[in-house]
Amino acid sequence: MREPPGELEIPRLPPPPAIALDAVVKRHGTGAVVGPISLALPPGRTLALVGPSGAGKSTLLRLVLGLIRPDEGTVGFEGAPIGPRDDALRRRMGYVVQGGGLFPHLTARGNAGLLARWLGWPAARIDARIAELAALVRLEPEALDRFPGELSGGQAQRVGLMRALLLDPAVLLLDEPLGALDPLTRAALQDDLRAAFAALGKTVLLVTHDLAEAVFFAERLAVLAGGRVLQEGTFEELLRSPADPFVTRFLHAQRGLSFPEGR
Numbered sequence: 001m002r003e004p005p006g007e008l009e010i011p012r013l014p015p016p017p018a019i020a021l022d023a024v025v026k027r028h029g030t031g032a033v034v035g036p037i038s039l040a041l042p043p044g045r046t047l048a049l050v051g052p053s054g055a056g057k058s059t060l061l062r063l064v065l066g067l068i069r070p071d072e073g074t075v076g077f078e079g080a081p082i083g084p085r086d087d088a089l090r091r092r093m094g095y096v097v098q099g100g101g102l103f104p105h106l107t108a109r110g111n112a113g114l115l116a117r118w119l120g121w122p123a124a125r126i127d128a129r130i131a132e133l134a135a136l137v138r139l140e141p142e143a144l145d146r147f148p149g150e151l152s153g154g155q156a157q158r159v160g161l162m163r164a165l166l167l168d169p170a171v172l173l174l175d176e177p178l179g180a181l182d183p184l185t186r187a188a189l190q191d192d193l194r195a196a197f198a199a200l201g202k203t204v205l206l207v208t209h210d211l212a213e214a215v216f217f218a219e220r221l222a223v224l225a226g227g228r229v230l231q232e233g234t235f236e237e238l239l240r241s242p243a244d245p246f247v248t249r250f251l252h253a254q255r256g257l258s259f260p261e262g263r
């Protein structure tokens with residue numbers, strides 16, 4: 001006898017990529033062309049965009065943020081194309097720039113909580129969230145009432161990250177977040193940030209010149225040059241089977257990285 005049919009099984013589709021670029025091209029007024037670029041970043045994963053100056057890394061990040069529009073192709077976020085005024089979608093992205101990008105006339109607390117004040121959160125809720133974020137990024141509580149000019153570079157960067165995390169975005173976009181810091185501060189922040197990202201399970205898209213930092217933070221790397229993605233993969237994959245002589249040159253030009261045996 002045959003078993004009675006069970007409940008109808010609906011096949012589970014994989015979640016859409018957090019970020020998807022499909023044949024995106026951006027032409028700058030200067031004649032520089034970035035693209036065509038196609039990339040997909042699944043939710044909860046980390047990808048680092050690496051490459052030399054002028055490769056198109058920041059352009060790509062600004063396209064994802066919707067700050068600039070592509071001339072061709074589409075930029076998608078969580079399965080929907082990003083339109084010119086997708087403020088709701090953009091709130092699901094946290095953006096961190098070098099130096100933190102803080103407003104000089106606001107304290108660290110004021111900078112970190114700015115968006116919550118605009119959204120009308122009650123003061124107690126803002127204070128609680130700021131305390132939670134300060135603990136997460138390991139910012140000393142006494143730094144919260146200082147102005148950006150009174151903070152160290154590392155503290156300002158931590159405040160920039162608090163601001164980006166305020167509304168618990170699904171995706172973090174980091175543009176050279178630790179570029180201007182001394183090596184010791186940078187290493188301490190790298191450790192703290194990696195621990196924080198892992199605890200939060202965020203999708204992270206990181207732009208950096210620094211391959212060691214990219215390998216430290218990201219599961220996968222995309223090597224950009226001349227406005228194109230030359231190769232995307234894990235560090236090991238890029239080393240083992242470089243798709244282009246430039247990828248080999250780029251990887252080996254970075255001193256201080258330990259390469260696996262035989263490379």
Ligand SMILES: Nc1ncnc2c1ncn2[C@@H]1O[C@H](COP(=O)(O)OP(=O)(O)OP(=O)(O)O)[C@@H](O)[C@H]1O
Nearest residue numbers: 028029030032034052053054055056057058059060
């Ligand atoms: N606003 C702009 N107007 C005109 N050209 C631009 C603009 N922004 C970038 N470009 C050009 O587009 C190309 C890519 O620049 P982009 O800033 O994306 O590179 P990058 O990889 O981020 O470089 P860097 O590492 O130096 O920041 C370059 O040739 C640059 O000169």
